[in-house]
Amino acid sequence: MSIEVQGINKFFDTFQALHDIDLTIPDGQLTALLGPSGSGKTTLLRIIAGLENPEQGRVLFNGRDVTQLHVRDRRVGFVFQHYALFRHMTVAQNVAFGLDVLPRKERPSKPEIRKRVADLLEMVQLDHLAGRYPVQLSGGQKQRIALARAMAMRPEILLLDEPFGALDAKVRKDLRRWLRNLHDELHFTSVFVTHDQEEALELSDQVVVMSNGRIEQMDSPLELYARPDSRFVFEFLGQVNVLSGKISEGTIRQGNAWVRLPDSCDNDDAQLYLRPHEVRLTQAPTEEAHLPFQIEAISVIGAEVRIELKPDGWACDELWEVGISHTEFNARRPQRGDRCYAVPEVGHLFCDHQAVPKTLDWSVAR
Amino acid sequence: MATPKHRRVGDSPMVRRLLIGTAVLLTVLLLFMPLVLIFVQALSEGWAGYAGNILDDYTLDAIGLTLVVALMTVPLNMVFGVFLAWLVTRFRFPGRKVLTTLIDIPFAVSPVVAGLLYLLLYGSNGWAGQWLGEYDIQLMFSWPGIVMVTVFVTCPFVARELIPLMQQQGSEEEEAGVVLGASGWQLFRRITLPNIRWALLYGVILTNARAVGEFGAVSVVSGNIRGETNTLPLHVELLYQDYNIVGAFAAASLLAAIALLTLVAKAIVEWRQSRV
Numbered sequence: 001m002s003i004e005v006q007g008i009n010k011f012f013d014t015f016q017a018l019h020d021i022d023l024t025i026p027d028g029q030l031t032a033l034l035g036p037s038g039s040g041k042t043t044l045l046r047i048i049a050g051l052e053n054p055e056q057g058r059v060l061f062n063g064r065d066v067t068q069l070h071v072r073d074r075r076v077g078f079v080f081q082h083y084a085l086f087r088h089m090t091v092a093q094n095v096a097f098g099l100d101v102l103p104r105k106e107r108p109s110k111p112e113i114r115k116r117v118a119d120l121l122e123m124v125q126l127d128h129l130a131g132r133y134p135v136q137l138s139g140g141q142k143q144r145i146a147l148a149r150a151m152a153m154r155p156e157i158l159l160l161d162e163p164f165g166a167l168d169a170k171v172r173k174d175l176r177r178w179l180r181n182l183h184d185e186l187h188f189t190s191v192f193v194t195h196d197q198e199e200a201l202e203l204s205d206q207v208v209v210m211s212n213g214r215i216e217q218m219d220s221p222l223e224l225y226a227r228p229d230s231r232f233v234f235e236f237l238g239q240v241n242v243l244s245g246k247i248s249e250g251t252i253r254q255g256n257a258w259v260r261l262p263d264s265c266d267n268d269d270a271q272l273y274l275r276p277h278e279v280r281l282t283q284a285p286t287e288e289a290h291l292p293f294q295i296e297a298i299s300v301i302g303a304e305v306r307i308e309l310k311p312d313g314w315a316c317d318e319l320w321e322v323g324i325s326h327t328e329f330n331a332r333r334p335q336r337g338d339r340c341y342a343v344p345e346v347g348h349l350f351c352d353h354q355a356v357p358k359t360l361d362w363s364v365a366r
Numbered sequence: 367m368a369t370p371k372h373r374r375v376g377d378s379p380m381v382r383r384l385l386i387g388t389a390v391l392l393t394v395l396l397l398f399m400p401l402v403l404i405f406v407q408a409l410s411e412g413w414a415g416y417a418g419n420i421l422d423d424y425t426l427d428a429i430g431l432t433l434v435v436a437l438m439t440v441p442l443n444m445v446f447g448v449f450l451a452w453l454v455t456r457f458r459f460p461g462r463k464v465l466t467t468l469i470d471i472p473f474a475v476s477p478v479v480a481g482l483l484y485l486l487l488y489g490s491n492g493w494a495g496q497w498l499g500e501y502d503i504q505l506m507f508s509w510p511g512i513v514m515v516t517v518f519v520t521c522p523f524v525a526r527e528l529i530p531l532m533q534q535q536g537s538e539e540e541e542a543g544v545v546l547g548a549s550g551w552q553l554f555r556r557i558t559l560p561n562i563r564w565a566l567l568y569g570v571i572l573t574n575a576r577a578v579g580e581f582g583a584v585s586v587v588s589g590n591i592r593g594e595t596n597t598l599p600l601h602v603e604l605l606y607q608d609y610n611i612v613g614a615f616a617a618a619s620l621l622a623a624i625a626l627l628t629l630v631a632k633a634i635v636e637w638r639q640s641r642v
Binding site: 049051071072073075076077078080082084085086087088097098101102149150152153 | 538539541542543544545546547548549552556557560561
């Protein structure tokens with residue numbers, strides 16, 4: 001079932017939580033609402049569910065206007081951030097709740113409900129916990145029971161509010177995979193809220209980045225990472241290295257640092273944004289770039305070696321970070337305090353007088 | 367060999383014994399002795415005399431009226447308290463804070479004053495009283511008046527118990543219930559009520575204890591008509607003023623017994639609550 005959100009405005013007293021939100025979520029897709037806290041992502045999710053009412057705008061399911069439809073009649077599955085399991089009911093009673101409260105005409109028979117509950121618990125691999133109470137479950141188990149409960153009504157739309165927020169890293173990863181598989185198997189349309197960019201990029205077909213009640217960008221994870229529309233999106237999606245300076249004669253300069261730009265650019269104040277993997281480290285400056293650094297820290301944990309760099313003779317707000325492979329690291333063995341030079345391969349130029357950033361590729365010019 | 371002692375400040379054996387001794391002495395003198403004395407006095411003419419005093423017509427009437435008042439007050443304030451707690455914890459509206467404060471008025475106001483206010487308002491010379499008088503309805507100096515002031519005096523108990531609990535529990539479970547398709551009534555019966563049941567019972571026990579024992583407000587609006595508007599606490603005073611000391615204590619022993627039962631019930635509910 002597709003979801004359409006049109007021109008939504010939402011106020012809490014005088015505070016505007018959402019500004020003119022337009023959004024289309026295609027049938028069967030897994031969409032992430034990504035943003036820092038206070039960006040309005042949870043409010044938007046609750047409006048789609050019907051738990052909040054917008055002051056303006058419409059919500060459509062499969063083209064049908066449901067704005068005025070009560071939550072109870074929208075038939076969506078909703079998983080709450082803190083699970084919201086009914087504490088006085090057993091796991092089985094929790095999962096059966098949606099079926100139990102159906103009007104008598106639509107309600108399945110007792111044995112049928114029991115069968116459905118057993119199937120759902122098997123789906124979340126927790127059939128052995130049917131008789132337990134929520135306090136007796138771990139966080140990950142609670143989360144899966146909350147999912148099973150939401151799925152009991154066979155909703156075509158599943159909404160999840162920070163589904164993995166309160167779990168530890170390992171359980172989180174397992175559950176993410178498991179949700180992805182479940183989604184691929186059952187083909188419902190899901191929307192989940194997260195402030196974790198890694199989670200959003202890994203799990204979803206489409207990511208909606210929000211800040212201050214507005215949609216910043218809406219794209220596939222790949223596009224979003226490769227071609228961010230704004231500084232906000234760029235900075236929010238992972239580590240970024242910035243050189244801010246002035247462009248003149250096709251070169252951006254600040255202090256003793258400069259980078260020759262491969263494309264012609266107007267003279268302007270500008271920032272060059274570079275992802276850690278879009279930078280090479282060399283022993284000497286090249287013809288294209290003079291970005292001197294001192295190595296501040298080296299951490300060898302993980303798939304690559306992360307090197308933190310302090311600018312030498314110029315300035316930036318945050319230290320630069322560059323990832324190099326273990327092979328490269330072992331070949332050169334850089335030490336803390338060593339001098340080195342960064343060479344950009346791909347970069348994104350944000351000029352002060354242009355709305356859209358320009359992607360630069362030095363490898364083409366070379 | 368002497369073991370080294372690590373005492374905390376003020377934890378010398380002398381201080382400890384003194385403090386515990388004082389506490390025990392005061393408890394016995396101020397709480398336990400009077401309670402025992404009630405029963406000793408009540409039974410001073412033997413069991414037969416006790417039974418005679420209790421089965422006295424006027425005493426039986428007073429017991430009956432007290433039970434009626436409690437039976438009407440408790441359900442009324444139970445519903446009102448749940449409603450109020452629900453309103454204050456589940457909705458945001460202007461004046462919510464004021465309302466939360468207003469709930470405590472019956473606690474802050476002396477019951478006698480409450481009785482007088484009702485007399486002023488609903489008595490035959492009061493605003494509402496005159497209007498009601500035209501329809502031949504008399505509230506004061508009859509049982510409806512007694513119920514009204516008792517409701518007033520006891521109305522905060524249930525709400526006061528529920529509000530902090532419901533605030534702490536939040537409304538997420540109820541939201542989860544609505545999303546799953548539950549109607550308003552199903553939500554209340556299957557989610558809200560089970561979550562607050564022990565606190566509610568606790569509030570009801572306190573309401574009942576106060577409704578049975580209320581003296582001040584009731585004495586103002588009752589008119590003390592023997593056999594008609596005399597509740598048990600009023601009856602105790604009446605008997606005492608008639609120099610029927612043993613009778614007064616016999617009636618008082620019933621109130622004391624209700625108090626003891628209340629304490630036991632309260633302890634059980636508190637124990638249950640701590641387990642949930």
